[in-house]
Amino acid sequence: MRITSLQVILFFLFIHFNLYGQQEWPLKEWPVATPVSQSMHPDSLLAFDAAIASGKYGNVDGMIITRNGRLLFQKTYQHDYDKIYGDDAAKKSGLNQHDPGGQYNYYNPWWHPYYHRGELHSLQSVTKTITSVIIGVATARKEFPDLSTTILSFFDTTQVKNIDDRKRKITIRHLLTMTAGIDWDEGLHYSDPRNDCTVMEGSFDWIQYVINKPMVLEPGQSFKYNSGGSQLLAYIFKKATGKDIEEYAAQYLFSPLGISQYFWKRIPTGLADTEGGLYLTATDLAKIWYLFLREGNWNGKQLVTREWVKASVTPAITVRPGVKYGYKWWLYEYGNDNSTFAWTGSGFGGQWPVIIPEYDIVAVFTGWNITGGNPSLRVTEAIRRLVNAVADKK
Numbered sequence: 001m002r003i004t005s006l007q008v009i010l011f012f013l014f015i016h017f018n019l020y021g022q023q024e025w026p027l028k029e030w031p032v033a034t035p036v037s038q039s040m041h042p043d044s045l046l047a048f049d050a051a052i053a054s055g056k057y058g059n060v061d062g063m064i065i066t067r068n069g070r071l072l073f074q075k076t077y078q079h080d081y082d083k084i085y086g087d088d089a090a091k092k093s094g095l096n097q098h099d100p101g102g103q104y105n106y107y108n109p110w111w112h113p114y115y116h117r118g119e120l121h122s123l124q125s126v127t128k129t130i131t132s133v134i135i136g137v138a139t140a141r142k143e144f145p146d147l148s149t150t151i152l153s154f155f156d157t158t159q160v161k162n163i164d165d166r167k168r169k170i171t172i173r174h175l176l177t178m179t180a181g182i183d184w185d186e187g188l189h190y191s192d193p194r195n196d197c198t199v200m201e202g203s204f205d206w207i208q209y210v211i212n213k214p215m216v217l218e219p220g221q222s223f224k225y226n227s228g229g230s231q232l233l234a235y236i237f238k239k240a241t242g243k244d245i246e247e248y249a250a251q252y253l254f255s256p257l258g259i260s261q262y263f264w265k266r267i268p269t270g271l272a273d274t275e276g277g278l279y280l281t282a283t284d285l286a287k288i289w290y291l292f293l294r295e296g297n298w299n300g301k302q303l304v305t306r307e308w309v310k311a312s313v314t315p316a317i318t319v320r321p322g323v324k325y326g327y328k329w330w331l332y333e334y335g336n337d338n339s340t341f342a343w344t345g346s347g348f349g350g351q352w353p354v355i356i357p358e359y360d361i362v363a364v365f366t367g368w369n370i371t372g373g374n375p376s377l378r379v380t381e382a383i384r385r386l387v388n389a390v391a392d393k394k
Helices: 005-019 042-053 126-140 165-169 172-176 196-201 206-211 227-241 245-254 282-293 306-312 379-388
Strands: 060-067 070-076 278-280 317-320 323-325 330-334 340-344 352-356 361-367
Touching: 042 060, 042 070, 042 379, 060 282, 070 282, 126 227, 126 245, 126 278, 126 282, 126 306, 172 227, 196 206, 196 227, 206 227, 227 245, 278 282, 282 352, 282 361, 330 379, 340 379, 352 379, 361 379
Parallel strands: none
Antiparallel strands: 060 070, 060 361, 317 323, 323 330, 330 340, 340 352, 352 361
């Protein structure tokens, strides 16, 4: 039988997609490759590793770098957090005063940064981004209301204080984009007991604390970081879907991605802490970011619509020069013309999951720099180093 050149080409395409295409999906574990095989400079990655190990960026405790769905670099860095924060733990502050022996004592090594000193790492406010992803999953399943729905429609307004025309206009989209206009001061360090997030975490009913706050701006007018607004999403999710957001995530997001180990804190009234309570391994966190790199598709199944992914990482509001914000996604400009964005999460202490879509890179950095004023890894530095390590720049 004569074999044509077309048959030869088709044969090799079949071999390629069957031997290599499947490896693009970290179904159980990330497939491993060398940096060189994925066109990244190993010396650049080793130099980054050495800088972290030297303490240049403070208490970074983990780094994972993937490209094209393959794990190129994984490193953990050991720190004696009991010793590092021993003196701070002995003093009362907003980081430990509310819950001396429990989950909201940020100096307690049984809870922070690793859950029960294991492998699950506190994500802090990266939880906000994952909450947005879960809402995206529910939207794809047509089980979540339109984002233009006003949030007061989920409340008994006779029990809400400081209602005015501005508060009546707040929508779910405003909560997702940090533009609700609620009077909220989270600019103080979290050790300061006047920080609104710290006050909220010390209260019994977090939801009531947030929804009762007065308004200072028209919704949608400007960015104002507000962890309380992110916590309202747990309440709204339950009211809108009738389902607990953690259980929903376990079934429709974590399970399809092969994420079986996680921990999610609960607030005193029983809701999942959607402003900062989730713990994952770094490799599992990278899976969620890889889902967005692949436009919401996971091994052939569309868990989140492409439209939701696009809307999530499209700038909705400017935070400051070079930084914009989407649906709980931080968008950092890089490059010479400032037209390209890296998509990131941001968590207290140094939690930085990063997507650089232009180069098919997903990276995760974890740490525990919580006292302020000390060296820490800035995401802009991480992005710069990752981009500089790419050998096949466009």
